[in-house]
Amino acid sequence: AQSVTQPDIHITVSEGASLELRCNYSYGATPYLFWYVQSPGQGLQLLLKYFSGDTLVQGIKGFEAEFKRSQSSFNLRKPSVHWSDAAEYFCAVGSTDSWGKLQFGAGTQVVVTP
Amino acid sequence: SQTIHQWPATLVQPVGSPLSLECTVEGTSNPNLYWYRQAAGRGLQLLFYSVGIGQISSEVPQNLSASRPQDRQFILSSKKLLLSDSGFYLCAWSARGLPGNTIYFGEGSWLTVV
Numbered sequence: 171a172q173s174v175t176q177p178d179i180h181i182t183v184s185e186g187a188s189l190e191l192r193c194n195y196s197y198g199a200t201p202y203l204f205w206y207v208q209s210p211g212q213g214l215q216l217l218l219k220y221f222s223g224d225t226l227v228q229g230i231k232g233f234e235a236e237f238k239r240s241q242s243s244f245n246l247r248k249p250s251v252h253w254s255d256a257a258e259y260f261c262a263v264g265s266t267d268s269w270g271k272l273q274f275g276a277g278t279q280v281v282v283t284p
Numbered sequence: 285s286q287t288i289h290q291w292p293a294t295l296v297q298p299v300g301s302p303l304s305l306e307c308t309v310e311g312t313s314n315p316n317l318y319w320y321r322q323a324a325g326r327g328l329q330l331l332f333y334s335v336g337i338g339q340i341s342s343e344v345p346q347n348l349s350a351s352r353p354q355d356r357q358f359i360l361s362s363k364k365l366l367l368s369d370s371g372f373y374l375c376a377w378s379a380r381g382l383p384g385n386t387i388y389f390g391e392g393s394w395l396t397v398v
Contacts, residue, residue, distance in 0.1 A: 204386070213374055213389040214328075260327065262387075271318075271343075272387055276327040 172197050174263050176275035183251050184283050191246040191278050193261030203244040204262040204272065205235055214260065220244065231255070256282040286311035290375040290390035297397055303348075303362040305393050307375030310356065315377040317358040318387065319350055322372040334358060335380070370397045 175194045183189050195201060202221050206214040218229025225237040235246045244261060258279050262272040290307040297303060309315050319331045330343045332350035340350050347366060351359045358375060375390040 206389075211392070211394070213391040216386055216388070219386055262328075271330055271333060274328040 172263070172265075172273050174261055174273050174275040176259075176261055176278050178278045179276070180279045180281070182281045182283060185253055186250050189246075189248045189251045189255070189280065191259050191261075191280070193244045193246065193275060195242050195244065195261075195263045195273075197242075197263055197265055197273075200265060202264040203235075203237060204264070205229065205233070205244075205246050206260045206262060207231075208258045208260065208277075210257075217246070217259075251280075251282055253282045253284075256280055286377075286388065288375060288377055288388060288390040290373075290393055292393060293391065294394040295396070297365050297395065299367055299397055300364045303360070303365050303369070303395070305360040305373055305375075305395075307358045307360075307390060308356055309358075309377045312377070312379065313355060314380045315356065316380060316385075317352060318376040318378075319358065319360050320374040320376060320389075322374065322392075323370075328374065332360070365395075365397045367397050370395055 173196045177192050204219045205217040207217050208214045217233050218227045218235055220227045220237045227235050233246055233248050235244055237244050258277045260277045261275040264272045287310045317334045320328045321331050322328050332340055332342055334340050334352045337352050337355055348362050373393045373395060376387045378385040378387045
Protein backbone atom coordinates (compact mmCIF):
# COMPACT_ATOMS: atom_id res chain seq x y z
CA ALA A 171 0.00 0.00 0.00
CA GLN A 172 1.15 3.54 -0.72
CA SER A 173 1.98 5.70 2.27
CA VAL A 174 3.77 8.84 3.30
CA THR A 175 5.15 9.25 6.79
CA GLN A 176 6.28 12.41 8.50
CA PRO A 177 7.68 11.07 11.78
CA ASP A 178 7.79 14.43 13.56
CA ILE A 179 4.42 15.91 14.43
CA HIS A 180 5.92 19.00 16.04
CA ILE A 181 9.36 20.62 15.92
CA THR A 182 10.59 23.65 17.84
CA VAL A 183 13.62 25.45 16.49
CA SER A 184 15.40 28.66 17.42
CA GLU A 185 15.54 31.48 14.92
CA GLY A 186 18.77 31.26 12.98
CA ALA A 187 19.20 27.55 13.63
CA SER A 188 19.02 24.90 10.96
CA LEU A 189 15.88 22.90 10.27
CA GLU A 190 15.34 19.43 8.88
CA LEU A 191 11.95 17.86 8.35
CA ARG A 192 11.74 14.16 7.62
CA CYS A 193 9.60 12.45 5.04
CA ASN A 194 9.54 8.75 4.20
CA TYR A 195 7.40 7.15 1.55
CA SER A 196 6.35 3.75 0.39
CA TYR A 197 5.40 3.70 -3.25
CA GLY A 198 5.36 0.98 -5.86
CA ALA A 199 5.78 3.17 -8.92
CA THR A 200 8.25 5.92 -9.70
CA PRO A 201 7.46 8.63 -7.17
CA TYR A 202 7.06 12.33 -7.67
CA LEU A 203 7.73 14.19 -4.43
CA PHE A 204 6.55 17.53 -3.15
CA TRP A 205 6.84 19.72 -0.09
CA TYR A 206 4.07 22.19 0.70
CA VAL A 207 3.82 24.79 3.46
CA GLN A 208 0.62 25.96 5.11
CA SER A 209 0.36 29.09 7.23
CA PRO A 210 -2.51 29.15 9.75
CA GLY A 211 -5.92 29.33 8.12
CA GLN A 212 -4.53 29.42 4.61
CA GLY A 213 -4.12 27.14 1.65
CA LEU A 214 -1.01 25.19 0.76
CA GLN A 215 1.92 26.74 -1.05
CA LEU A 216 4.37 24.65 -3.03
CA LEU A 217 7.93 24.87 -1.70
CA LEU A 218 9.64 22.48 -4.09
CA LYS A 219 9.19 19.31 -6.08
CA TYR A 220 11.23 16.41 -7.40
CA PHE A 221 10.42 14.63 -10.63
CA SER A 222 13.74 13.35 -11.89
CA GLY A 223 17.37 14.33 -12.34
CA ASP A 224 19.41 15.99 -9.65
CA THR A 225 18.39 14.54 -6.31
CA LEU A 226 19.06 17.80 -4.46
CA VAL A 227 16.23 20.18 -5.21
CA GLN A 228 16.16 23.88 -4.46
CA GLY A 229 12.90 25.58 -3.61
CA ILE A 230 11.51 28.90 -2.57
CA LYS A 231 12.23 30.69 0.71
CA GLY A 232 15.69 29.12 0.99
CA PHE A 233 14.47 25.55 1.36
CA GLU A 234 16.03 22.49 -0.23
CA ALA A 235 15.25 18.80 -0.20
CA GLU A 236 17.19 15.69 -1.06
CA PHE A 237 15.70 12.58 -2.64
CA LYS A 238 17.34 9.38 -1.42
CA ARG A 239 15.88 6.40 -3.23
CA SER A 240 17.78 3.87 -1.11
CA GLN A 241 16.21 5.28 2.03
CA SER A 242 12.83 6.14 0.50
CA SER A 243 13.21 9.60 1.93
CA PHE A 244 12.73 13.19 0.83
CA ASN A 245 13.84 15.36 3.74
CA LEU A 246 13.39 19.13 3.73
CA ARG A 247 16.12 21.41 5.02
CA LYS A 248 16.83 25.04 5.65
CA PRO A 249 20.22 26.27 6.92
CA SER A 250 18.88 29.19 8.96
CA VAL A 251 15.23 29.57 9.87
CA HIS A 252 13.36 32.84 10.12
CA TRP A 253 10.40 33.55 12.38
CA SER A 254 8.22 33.63 9.27
CA ASP A 255 8.99 29.93 8.66
CA ALA A 256 6.66 28.98 11.50
CA ALA A 257 3.97 26.96 9.76
CA GLU A 258 2.86 23.44 9.00
CA TYR A 259 4.77 21.50 6.39
CA PHE A 260 3.41 18.66 4.31
CA CYS A 261 5.24 16.09 2.28
CA ALA A 262 3.30 14.62 -0.63
CA VAL A 263 3.89 11.85 -3.12
CA GLY A 264 2.42 11.16 -6.52
CA SER A 265 3.32 8.64 -9.17
CA THR A 266 3.06 7.94 -12.87
CA ASP A 267 0.01 5.81 -12.31
CA SER A 268 -1.87 8.28 -10.11
CA TRP A 269 -1.62 11.25 -12.49
CA GLY A 270 -2.28 13.96 -9.98
CA LYS A 271 -3.74 12.36 -6.90
CA LEU A 272 -1.23 13.10 -4.22
CA GLN A 273 -0.82 11.16 -1.01
CA PHE A 274 -0.07 13.57 1.82
CA GLY A 275 1.75 13.02 5.07
CA ALA A 276 0.10 14.11 8.32
CA GLY A 277 2.23 17.24 8.48
CA THR A 278 4.90 18.67 10.77
CA GLN A 279 4.17 21.78 12.79
CA VAL A 280 7.22 24.04 13.06
CA VAL A 281 7.48 26.55 15.88
CA VAL A 282 10.25 29.16 15.76
CA THR A 283 11.46 30.66 19.04
CA PRO A 284 13.41 33.91 19.39
CA SER B 285 -1.00 33.37 -14.87
CA GLN B 286 -3.30 30.82 -13.35
CA THR B 287 -5.37 31.54 -10.28
CA ILE B 288 -7.79 29.55 -8.21
CA HIS B 289 -10.60 31.00 -6.15
CA GLN B 290 -12.88 29.29 -3.71
CA TRP B 291 -15.70 30.62 -1.57
CA PRO B 292 -17.01 31.19 0.95
CA ALA B 293 -13.89 31.46 3.08
CA THR B 294 -15.72 30.59 6.27
CA LEU B 295 -19.17 29.38 7.14
CA VAL B 296 -21.06 28.03 10.11
CA GLN B 297 -23.90 25.71 9.28
CA PRO B 298 -26.37 23.80 11.45
CA VAL B 299 -26.54 20.03 11.33
CA GLY B 300 -28.89 18.89 8.59
CA SER B 301 -28.53 22.01 6.48
CA PRO B 302 -27.26 21.96 2.89
CA LEU B 303 -23.79 22.96 1.75
CA SER B 304 -22.35 24.47 -1.39
CA LEU B 305 -18.69 25.38 -1.78
CA GLU B 306 -17.59 26.76 -5.11
CA CYS B 307 -14.24 26.85 -6.81
CA THR B 308 -13.14 28.38 -10.09
CA VAL B 309 -9.82 28.31 -11.90
CA GLU B 310 -8.66 31.03 -14.26
CA GLY B 311 -5.88 31.19 -16.77
CA THR B 312 -5.91 27.56 -17.88
CA SER B 313 -8.18 25.15 -19.67
CA ASN B 314 -9.03 21.48 -19.17
CA PRO B 315 -7.54 21.32 -15.69
CA ASN B 316 -7.79 18.39 -13.35
CA LEU B 317 -9.76 19.55 -10.32
CA TYR B 318 -9.74 18.27 -6.75
CA TRP B 319 -11.49 18.70 -3.43
CA TYR B 320 -9.46 17.90 -0.33
CA ARG B 321 -10.48 18.01 3.31
CA GLN B 322 -8.23 18.73 6.22
CA ALA B 323 -9.67 17.81 9.60
CA ALA B 324 -8.25 19.46 12.71
CA GLY B 325 -4.76 18.16 13.46
CA ARG B 326 -4.74 15.80 10.53
CA GLY B 327 -3.34 15.67 7.05
CA LEU B 328 -5.14 16.17 3.77
CA GLN B 329 -7.65 13.68 2.46
CA LEU B 330 -8.65 13.63 -1.18
CA LEU B 331 -12.44 13.66 -1.47
CA PHE B 332 -13.13 14.07 -5.19
CA TYR B 333 -11.26 14.59 -8.41
CA SER B 334 -12.39 15.44 -11.90
CA VAL B 335 -10.74 15.13 -15.31
CA GLY B 336 -13.49 16.89 -17.24
CA ILE B 337 -16.99 18.35 -17.26
CA GLY B 338 -19.42 16.00 -15.60
CA GLN B 339 -16.67 13.49 -14.74
CA ILE B 340 -16.36 13.04 -10.99
CA SER B 341 -14.57 10.34 -9.06
CA SER B 342 -15.04 9.88 -5.34
CA GLU B 343 -12.20 8.70 -3.17
CA VAL B 344 -14.06 8.10 0.09
CA PRO B 345 -17.66 7.25 0.94
CA GLN B 346 -19.45 10.13 2.59
CA ASN B 347 -22.52 12.33 2.42
CA LEU B 348 -20.77 14.89 0.23
CA SER B 349 -20.97 15.16 -3.52
CA ALA B 350 -19.15 17.11 -6.19
CA SER B 351 -20.11 18.48 -9.57
CA ARG B 352 -18.29 20.09 -12.47
CA PRO B 353 -20.83 22.01 -14.52
CA GLN B 354 -18.19 23.94 -16.46
CA ASP B 355 -14.60 23.28 -17.42
CA ARG B 356 -13.11 25.46 -14.71
CA GLN B 357 -15.79 25.25 -12.04
CA PHE B 358 -15.94 22.67 -9.28
CA ILE B 359 -18.64 22.54 -6.63
CA LEU B 360 -18.75 20.60 -3.37
CA SER B 361 -22.21 19.95 -1.98
CA SER B 362 -24.16 18.24 0.70
CA LYS B 363 -27.89 17.87 1.17
CA LYS B 364 -27.65 17.38 4.93
CA LEU B 365 -24.52 18.25 6.87
CA LEU B 366 -23.20 16.12 9.72
CA LEU B 367 -21.08 17.29 12.64
CA SER B 368 -18.24 15.20 11.24
CA ASP B 369 -18.24 17.30 8.06
CA SER B 370 -16.54 20.14 9.92
CA GLY B 371 -13.10 20.90 8.61
CA PHE B 372 -11.00 22.89 6.21
CA TYR B 373 -11.85 22.25 2.56
CA LEU B 374 -9.35 22.92 -0.16
CA CYS B 375 -9.99 23.10 -3.85
CA ALA B 376 -7.04 22.43 -6.10
CA TRP B 377 -6.09 22.08 -9.74
CA SER B 378 -3.34 20.60 -11.87
CA ALA B 379 -2.54 20.76 -15.55
CA ARG B 380 -3.73 17.93 -17.74
CA GLY B 381 -1.28 15.67 -19.44
CA LEU B 382 1.89 14.78 -17.64
CA PRO B 383 1.62 12.63 -14.55
CA GLY B 384 3.04 14.11 -11.43
CA ASN B 385 2.05 17.65 -12.37
CA THR B 386 2.09 20.05 -9.48
CA ILE B 387 -1.20 20.54 -7.67
CA TYR B 388 -2.03 24.15 -6.82
CA PHE B 389 -4.35 24.91 -3.96
CA GLY B 390 -6.92 27.56 -3.25
CA GLU B 391 -7.05 29.45 0.02
CA GLY B 392 -9.49 27.04 1.60
CA SER B 393 -12.92 27.20 3.21
CA TRP B 394 -13.48 26.72 6.91
CA LEU B 395 -16.69 24.82 7.61
CA THR B 396 -18.04 24.50 11.13
CA VAL B 397 -21.14 22.38 11.55
CA VAL B 398 -22.99 23.13 14.79
